Every structure is written in structure tokens, then in C-alpha cells.
Amino acid sequence: MEPARRVTLKDVAAASGVSRATVSFVLNDDPNQTISSSTRERVLRASRELGYVPHGIARALREGSSRIVVLNVDWSMEGNFSRSYIRGLDAELAAHDHVLLVRHGEAAPQSTQRILDAIVPRAVLRFGEAYMDGHEPDQEDWEHGFAAHAALQIRHLAERGHTHIAMALPDHAFPLTGARLHFADETARRLGLAPVTDLVVPRPRESGAAAVRAFLAAHPAVTAIAAFDDDLALRTLTALHDLGRVVPDEVAVIGYDDTEYGALVTPALTTVHIDAEAKGRVAARTVLGLDAADLVMTPGRVIVRDSA
């Protein structure tokens, strides 16, 4: 079982009767070289016929880094946002001959470092970093960024007449939670609503119900809850159910990031859908030093169901 020997530059050079250098120039469209079109033709044909594929490793050794971009995903916000973001990033990198390596953040930082040293990626991204950029967001961010997405929830609730809104947050705070609360509150301010209060809803069902009960007792004016994500929305919905509160009549709940179970719970969850594929593509272009001005963002939108 002879494993078919790899076709190399040398083979293409031999087949087309030129040097390896020339083949490389042609295949990489080197702008500093002028290659006669007949030579170019010959090289291209030979390359095609032999099924030549550049050896990424050799190229990487020569270029100083591999065509791998690492994405660290260390907070698990599995949903449309992350999936679409990764899809866009992946596709755009592939279009530019790079590979996306997704690192799920379980590994110890030390092992991660060893790995990075070993594969020499072109770039290392952290999921959510770009998303969180601009805590004091610019216009762009209020249109398509994190701020805009946070605003969608509040605006929807405001349209339904709610003036006192709380935000349901996970028990383990991380950078994004603070930012979300900030943007939601800023949106409420702009709309002339009461400040957004925060409500931590732990995962265990009983503790969740207890937390929501205590919160509502302490904040009787609150009639709507914007959840950090659909998971927290579900925790909140379950807590309200267990407390015998009617949704949305007594308390409205809106989720975030449109997970698949939102439509299946009762009452069905109103939520925010975010397609981040374009954002992923922008990240890819940016990391490769390419212009991304032509990419248009898909705005987030509210999926209206029954809970708000």
C-alpha cells in the first residue's frame, strides 16, 4: 500500500520545464515578477494536472507562521451568535487560505501557551472580545454592535409599555454581564425609563424561584425582565411559573440569542435573534489585515412570541 507520494513544487517545475522559483511566482501571483503568459500557462496546467497542493507546513516554516487563526472560546454562549460568528469567521478565513482552529476554553492556560508556541498561528482571537469593544460605544456599535443588541430588548419592552425593567443575570459575573447591564441601562435612560435593576437568577430551580420572589418583593414596580440570554430567560420563566406568576400579564420576559428551545417552552419565549456571520467575516478580514468595508452587518431582530 504505497501511500501516494505528495506532489511538490519540484514535480510541477519538472513537468513544466521551469525552476521551482518560477512555479512559486506563478502560483502565488507574485506582483514583483513578470512572467510570460506562455510560461504561466504551462505552469498552471502542470499544477492542475498533477493536482498540486502547496504544503502548508513548509510554507509556514518559510513564512514564519502558519496560516492558522486560533479562536479561544471560553465563555459558553452557545446560540445563534456564536454559531453564526464562527461560521462567518471560518468561511472568510478559508476564502483567504487560512484555517480556523477553535480552542474550547477548558484547557489550562499553560497548555494553551505550549500549543500556541508549537503551531505558531497567524493570530489568536478571543471570542467575545470584538463584541465587547467600545464600552463607551460609538455610533457603529449602537447600530450593529453589542449596544444595539442590548437596546433591542429594552426597546421592545418599552414599546409594550413597560417602564420598570430588570435584567436577569447569571450568578457568575463576567465582563459581558457588566457591559450588557450598562448598555441596557443606557438605553432605558435614553428612552426615559427607570434605571434597569439587576436580578441574579441562580440555576438550581428552587434558588432561582427564591431569588425572583425576593427581587419582586423588593422591586414591586418592575413589570418586565430582560434576560442575559435564553438560558436565563428560561430560569426566570420557570421561577415565575413556580411562583404562580402569570407571564406576560404580571411579568414579561424577553430572552436573548434565540436558542432552539425558546419556541418550545410555555409561554413561548420572545427573544432577540442575532446573526453574527458578517461580524465573523469582519474579524477574519481584520486579523488578516484586509479591508472589510464592503461587508454589511445583519441587524439583530426581536422574535416576538408569547412571553413579552
Added chain:
Amino acid sequence: MEPARRVTLKDVAAASGVSRATVSFVLNDDPNQTISSSTRERVLRASRELGYVPHGIARALREGSSRIVVLNVDWSMEGNFSRSYIRGLDAELAAHDHVLLVRHGEAAPQSTQRILDAIVPRAVLRFGEAYMDGHEPDQEDWEHGFAAHAALQIRHLAERGHTHIAMALPDHAFPLTGARLHFADETARRLGLAPVTDLVVPRPRESGAAAVRAFLAAHPAVTAIAAFDDDLALRTLTALHDLGRVVPDEVAVIGYDDTEYGALVTPALTTVHIDAEAKGRVAARTVLGLDAADLVMTPGRVIVRDSA
């Protein structure tokens, strides 16, 4: 901003007064070489002091393939199984100086091929492949494999007195669905129950309810439904709720793979929890040609809540 030059073998060799070859022998513990312990000491110290990290790219070029193992994930069974499997695979590969590259299966096969040609991974795995091995499972598989996990659901229902069981399946069949049904049915046979019938539950809420209604009308003896995963369990639960059927009294439902929302729905979902980390580790060892006999599997277990 001079980027700190990389420490190479040559530096370590110079610092310890030996050749690059010797350094390589020491650092790789080459069994074909006998190195004096004083030399070994000196090399190790120099390497440590200089913070030497082998250049993975150069090594890969020399060795013929990179220390990357690709995992293709193309059916999205996000839950404990996949997460724990990936965690184990990742950790074990890291322990052996390899990196896991997770490819989410959205990319076109052609681009995937180009990528693989470019990075020359040590191995390419397909998620679920090992899991599905042995459609006619051996003893091992009935203990810790796919068959055993499928059996857990049926056994739990049988213990609760159910004799006529259906399996809720997604509308798009894929290899795993057939295997699951097969194993469930085989388990029912061994336990002396009626054959397991299949029930396709589409995602849209109304179609789901319609499908379940029609099914129950056609199969009045069925009192329990084992779902393909928690998502299908939730679809089924929702359908039963919408049809006014009481769970578990009229129909019991058991999920699979213990997603986080199972505890939050009403009635809370009884499900199967599978810790596949050891399986991931075995896959890593296997792919590297290492012995995996010492790894012990964690058996799956039923998480009993209210739905069955």
C-alpha cells in the same frame, strides 16, 4: 518594538556546549541514544533557562505531519456527550504534545480537503464515528458504548412498568438515529417488551403536536416515549402539553444527554447523563497508536426527575 527572537535548538546547543543533535536527543528522550547524565543535565538546564519551546512547524516539516488532530463535528448533538468527549480528547492529546483542531461541519468538503492538505494533520476523526462503531455491538459496547446508553432509557421505563415504548426521532434521519432505534428495540426485546415504535416529532410546535396526536391515536398501547435527545424530549413534552396529556401519568418521557434546560421545564425532564471524557481520551490514545487499556469508562446514568 523588536519582537523577541525565538529561542531555537541552536541557542540551546550553544548555551550548553553541545551540538543541535545532542540537544534534540536529550529533549526527545531518544531511546536509541545514551547521553551522559552530566550532558543531559546541562542541556535540560539551558533549555529551561532559555525558555526553549520546540518549533512545531519545523518539527512537522521534518516529521512529515503536524501534531494536529482534526475532529470533524457535523451533527450538532451539543450536550454533555460531545462536550465531555471533546474535553477528554483535547486533554489527552495535549498530554501527548498534540493539538485538537475542531472543525465545525459547515464548511464545504472541498474547502475542508484543501485545508487538510495544507496543514497535514496527524489524523482526522469524525465525531460520532467511534461512538457508532459496532452496529452489532460486542460485550464492551453493551457495557459502556452506544448500545448501553440506549439501553439505559428503555430499562428505566421498563422498571416503571412500561411495556409499550416509542422512540421520538428528529425529522432528518442520520446514521445515529437508526442505530439508536435498533439498540433500543434490541433492549426491549431482551426485556420481553413490545417492539419499540418510532415517532418522528418535527420541530415546529404545531407540527410536533399533530405528529404526537396522530401517533398516540394509532398506537394506543404506548405509555412511554424515549427521546433521541433532550431536544426531542422537549418537543415531545411540549406536544403533550399542547394536547392536554398529563406527563408522566398518561405518557412518560425520558430524554437523553442531560442538557441544562431539562431541569427547568415542567414537568422536569428525566434524562440520561453520559460522561464521555474517558471515551475522548481513548480516542486520543488510539489515534496516536498508544495503549489505552488503563482508561476506565464512566458508565452512563439516569437522572431521575419528574417526566418518567
Added chain:
DNA sequence: CTGAAAGCGCTTACAG
């Protein structure tokens, strides 16, 4: 317009 040559950093027969 094209080619010979150097070199990226490593591993491993091979020779001593």
C-alpha cells in the same frame, strides 16, 4: 523574464 542558492528549525541516519 528566469534560475541557482540560501535558509526557515527541526530530526535522524551516519560516521567517528
Added chain:
DNA sequence: CTGAAAGCGCTTACAG
């Protein structure tokens, strides 16, 4: 026990 040398496949100054 240790070192000099070749070579993995590529890119890119450099010389013609």
C-alpha cells in the same frame, strides 16, 4: 557517547 550533514518543501532576495 557526540557531532557534521542532509533534507523535509517552500519563498525570496540576488544574480544574470
